[in-house]
Amino acid sequence: MTADDTFGRLDDDDYPAYTMGRAAEMLGTTQGFLRAIGEARLITPLRSEGGHRRYSRYQLRIAARARELVDQGTAIEAACRIVVLEDQLEEAQRINAEYRNAAESQNPPTAG
Secondary structure, eight states: OOHHHHHHHTTOTTSOOEEHHHHHHHHTSOHHHHHHHHHTTSOOOEEOTTSOEEEOHHHHHHHHHHHHHHHTTOOHHHHHHHHHHHHHHHHHHHHHHHHHHHHHHHSOOOOO
């Protein structure tokens, strides 16, 4: 991988750029919290060649939302399920909007 490839990936939300320690620091949480949401299968960090967990910005956003819920008193397993459902709802709404836009472009409304 060249330096240009590495710099290009810095804008990639899915690139696992953050170590567990750095991710925990950025989220203001513990490494144990990151392990727990991994065990709950909310996020699955990639592993470096040495076996260390690496997190992407997308995964950190998901972890941050789970932390918000846990900080509000939600059990970690429930928080993980809520985050998954929120993500599924957002995706369904996006797909719905795409279908709606495609249908409207094929059949533009007529002025009455």
